[in-house]
Amino acid sequence: MSKTRGSERRARNGWLAMRSSAEEEALIRKKAADAGISVSELMRAATLGYRPPASKIDVAALTKVLFEIGKIGSNINQIAYHLNAGRPGDVMEGSIESALRELDEWRTALMQALGFERSRKPPA
Secondary structure (H helix, E strand, C coil), X not given: CCCCCHHHHHCCCCCCCCCXXXXXXXXXXXXXXXXXXXXXXXXXXXXHCCCCCCCHHHHHHHHHHHHHHXXXXXXXXXXXXXXXXXXXXHHHCCHHHHHHHHHXXXXXXXXXXXXXXXXXXXCC
16 A cells, blocks of 8 residues: 555544653654654554655655766767767777766665665775
8 A cells, every 4th residue: 555545544543652762762753754754654664564655855866866877878878979980989088987987876875875785985
């Protein structure tokens, strides 16, 4: 149940409470805030397997990543055009390496933002 219609939300009039330490409460509230969802949505996701709605922060971040990847793709396309046109490779020296390095940086940032990869040193 990934989307909840307004009538279903209004039908949620039950109330559940749980005991927790101050540290647990702070951690639960932080996890919900980090995910851009309410504590109730976090609990539904954890206990009932509901998929929380995508947060606006995620959409904005993904839009930025897509934009940057598009720019990198355009650069690589221009490099390929020059090479295929028979222009000397020394004109493009470093361009491919630079584009690939930038693409790897964005990939790493995206993977870290999604929680799939820990911080690592950039390649030399």
